[in-house]
Amino acid sequence: MPIYRLSVNGAEHRVDTDADRPLLDVLREDLHLTGTKYGCGEGQCRACSVLIDGKALPSCRMPVSAATGKQITTIEGLAKGAALHRVQQAFLDEGAMQCGYCVPGMIVSTVALLDRTAKPTDEQIIAGLNGNLCRCAGYSRIVAAVRRAAGGNHA
Ligand code: FES
Ligand code: FES
Known part of the structure; x- marks a missing residue:
């Protein structure tokens, strides 16, 4: 499978996966960032929203291949140490x-x-x-x- 480079919460990751796998699945299952939630899986509820280049977008419908080269921030990336955003x-x-x-x-x-x-x-x-x-x-x-x-x- 191809390898995709993802920048998530300021860290670089290499993910070996299918091009059309949802970003949400990669975040939760491969990177263990489970703060982002699966709701409808159809782009209708926004429980899965993450920041992509500063814009809040549902990650359940975004293929991982479309997220490469972008700055992704999940809920885990908002706090600075013990200080909440x-x-x-x-x-x-x-x-x-x-x-x-x-x-x-x-x-x-x-x-x-x-x-x-x-x-x-x-x-x-x-x-x-x-x-x-x-x-x-x-x-x-x-x-x-x-x-x-x-x-x-x-x-
Ligand atoms: S899980 Fe509902 S919009 Fe993504
Ligand atoms: S869905 Fe329960 S607090 Fe919003």
Whole structure:
């Protein structure tokens, strides 16, 4: 099988696998980065979102061959040592999780949103997280966590 070079969380990896294998499977099974979750496997829930060159994208539908040469960041790559990323801390502080399954994807999407729009309005938060599904329907706390991560309410 071909070998693909992946840059994940600042580390270089060589992965011997099929070209069309989903990036999500490689992250979870080969690199043991299990923070990224498998939800629908069809690009519909965004539980599997990772940052690819700074953009939050579902990894379940991306073939590994398309991810070579790009900077990939998973939920594991956001904290710096023991210090959580401010978005992770905001989700904790707001209690913005019930089962927690959607949260890695929500956090990754929030990081990308705040990178584009540092002080989003509530409408921009909702639009930015559109497509990230929470089966526990914890949306109000999730929006509150994004507001907190952005430094306050900008509605
Ligand atoms: S598991 Fe990728 S979008 Fe649902
Ligand atoms: S907290 Fe359970 S799916 Fe969102």
